[in-house]
Amino acid sequence: MSKLNIEVKKVTDSRIAEVDFENLSFGEEFSDHQFEIRYDNGAWQTPRILPYDAVPMYPAISTIHYGQAVFEGMKAFRYRGDKANIFRVDMHYDRFVRSCKRVCIPEIPREYFIEGLKTLIDLERDWIPEAKYKSLYIRPIVFAADQTLGLRSSKTYRLHIICSPVGNYYAEGIKPIRLTTMPEYVRAVKGGVGDAKVPGNYAASLEPTIKAQQQGYTQVLWLDAIERKYVEEVGSMNIFFLIGDTLVTPPINGSILPGVTRNSVLEIAKAEGMKVEERPVSIDELIEASRNGDLKEIFGSGTAAVISPVGSINHEGQHITVSTTSDEMGPVARRFYDQITGIHHGEIPDEYSWCTVI
Ligand code: COI
DSSP: OOTTOOEEOOOSSOOGGGOOTTSOOTTOOOOSEEEEEEEETTEEOOOEEEESOOOOOOTTBTHHHHOOEEEOOEEEEEETTTEEEEETHHHHHHHHHHHHHHTTOOOOOHHHHHHHHHHHHHHTGGGSOOSTTOEEEEEEEEEEOOBOOSOSOOSOEEEEEEEEEEOOSSTTTTSOEEEEEOTTOOSOOTTTTTTSOOHHHHHHTHHHHHHHHHTTOSEEEOBOTTTSOBBOOOSSSEEEEEETTEEEEOOOOSSSOOOHHHHHHHHHHHHTTOEEEEOOOBHHHHHHHHHTTOEEEEEEEETTTEEEEEEEEEETTEEEEOTTOSSSOOHHHHHHHHHHHHHHHTSSOOTTOOEEEO
């Protein structure tokens, strides 16, 4: 039992020996335990840590009909030997409850979420891979649990936190990926749910992403839903451009996910005295900057993606390329990558108080 009265039921036999930590795909292996808390009778009940197992459900459970659900993506890292570091817990919790509010899911108290998570990661610390580019990905998910076909906000919910040891998100590793716009599709509109981490946003991205992949691109670069002219995000990450000596990224405007890694990049850039602009970036500006050699680097940021370089963007047959075209991450993206992963693992002092070390 922890000080929060978390019930803990441990596995009798760990599955860890069955996992090939050298060859981890993203999100295919799951650790021994999960955190679970139920919302019943108008209140969050006793939190529990249980063996990772199936969640039985009836076909009438409302979440699979109407999508009243929210998830998060966080990571724990090996920190100075055998300690564990959960990165930017508070910011992830804040985004989680904001997303929940948008789809009428009751707020889980901060201490339940954070203490539950710390207890879980403490128990699963052997599952945190050692290599610098690997981590234990943490996936909180909360979903409506009423059985009803009526379209209404559920009265009951289930919240689970599961963990998955991961390597790089993209098959390319940290080599530059290729993006394409898909102006016939949009990801989100202001006033919708594009700034909340709800599963439907990701389901809606699948068809255009498959089309992009069939054309040889890794992901879709989303344009705004009204003019189909301004860059928004990539779906699995936010996007940054180095234009001249200025770091430019689209502003958080209601249809873009407020990325935690995006925020980390901006904080580091500002602390280093870089010129930073959060402003609308049109695809025409990028085409022009690419033509005249001003577009030095493009990279994405995300919890899963960390910092991932982008080599080129296709927009209706026009090719946007970075001037430092090579097969490697550009020097500015590399600096952010090294800083952020250095803080993750405790090799660089945590001047921003981003680490929860246990
Ligand atoms: C994350 O970066 O944590 C996400 O949730 C993105 C997802 C597509 C893996």
